[in-house]
Amino acid sequence: MAFNGAINEPYPKPEDLDRSTLSHTQKGFKISARKLPISKSGPIDEMSKSLNIPVPEMIFGDNLVAIEHLASGWRLEFNAYDSLDKVDKTDKNMLKVAYSKEWSSTREKTHEGIKEVVKPFDWSYSTDYMGTITQGKQFTNEDAEPIPIELLKRPDPILFFEEVVLYESELDDNGISVFTCKLRVMPDRMLLLCRLFMRLDKVLVRIRDTRIYVDFNAKKIIRDYTEKEDSFDNVRKGLLTSGRLPDDLTVAMRDPNQLAHLIPEVKHTLETLSL
Template sequence: MVMTSTGVNVNKLPVSEEEHSFGTWQVKYKQSHILHSKCTETSSENGCPIEGSDKLCIFCKFSKEVSLPHLPDMVFPNNLLILKHKSGATIEFNAMDALKKVQHGKMNLKIACSSEWKEARQDTGLVDNEIGSFDWTFSTDYCGTLSGEWVMQNCPDVSINWDRLKQKDKILFFHELTLFEDELHDNGISVLNVKIRVMEWGFFLLLRYFLRVDGVMIRANDTRFYHEFDADYIVREITTREAKISELNIPPTAMADQNSLVPEIPLRRTVIEKLVLKK
């Protein structure tokens, strides 16, 4: 039995799970507790015996497969959002696949303002070799995990129908999940979350990686999925926004409100794709 410091059996913490059908689509989510901070199967500092991923506890599985010097403060390993079409094609959102796209290893990490951050935050506890060995902001360009027979097409001529999304249509289903979060040694925030709403005519989904390094820089990597049920494709829009905070005319009190802040960040990149469902 694995116990937390408060005496709670973490294996028996509640798990929220729902599944709904909308025409040819099934939407399922699972929401549970944060990742343990150490191996739950052995007291050894080396963790679980390496006998295959099916033998590892969830902490050791993440540590082995993600392979970063350390993980974000809060990782939600069992938080999942899955959309499955009747054809078998799926779109999934999970923390492990997102963290696998964080830069790591002996790489020359240089975000736009890393030298400024290092100079301004000498007393944070983030040491020089950590700054150089991996992306300590946990920035990820994760756009979801696709499986099944999708045909992907670059289509700058298609777009999300924002006018339709602004209509006061009945929302049949809404949910939001956090996949991971880190407070960067109390010097900002790095967070990845996903939210979905389903209407009678289709669905809209936003996957957002948001980074704010206080006094230094701000970034938002957004992936939007827009689908009308009578269409055989999904519009996927991928955008990157980034700026030094000194470049933005935004009061500090507004920095915590992502919804109003993100549109003020300069747009650096846009990719629009069609994800076509095979018949």
């Protein structure tokens, strides 16, 4: 969606948000996705000040994915602000690059004019964000069952599909950190995958997945959260061992779908709720 208004005109307006939100209602559940251009400088500065950290270069502050149960009002959404608010705002989880002093000096000048914001934080923008429940019941880990993968493998028609980016950073040319949400809705069920993919070149590869499975008929929701992590060299060696040609490694190292099965799991939680 292009923005052609005056440079100082407030954007997005309420009508832009409404027009850019696509929704599908299935058996009492409303699934919505909104995709808008990268946030403008004003909202970016406001978000940085509110979060107390600089935000990534590409921040889609108005994008979101939401699931709502119309009868009960229960609602879960994924948005850029809340995902970044879960980034560690201390130096406990800061990663090091080969030229860390030079990198840090450059990074401190990224948001000139709001220097009070610049302080140690996890500049890889790694987050353990699993969504925001804006209304209704919370998840519980009691009697939680795994997502029924076999049902998702059935050739059911896909009634609604969207992919939404919440933020992306190239980590000052040291790799990538990107948070995306992808959903597909079938007649009796849906799956939402929200993924943090972070690759710090020559250091680390990290994938954090939140899967939301909804059984429309049973009104049951499962949240499956997984963290995977390994050294950059181990992942690269895994690609070679799996038969990848050396010339293909650069492309493969940018694709989490080609890497996920090679990276060991370091954390897994399973939760559920019934409406």
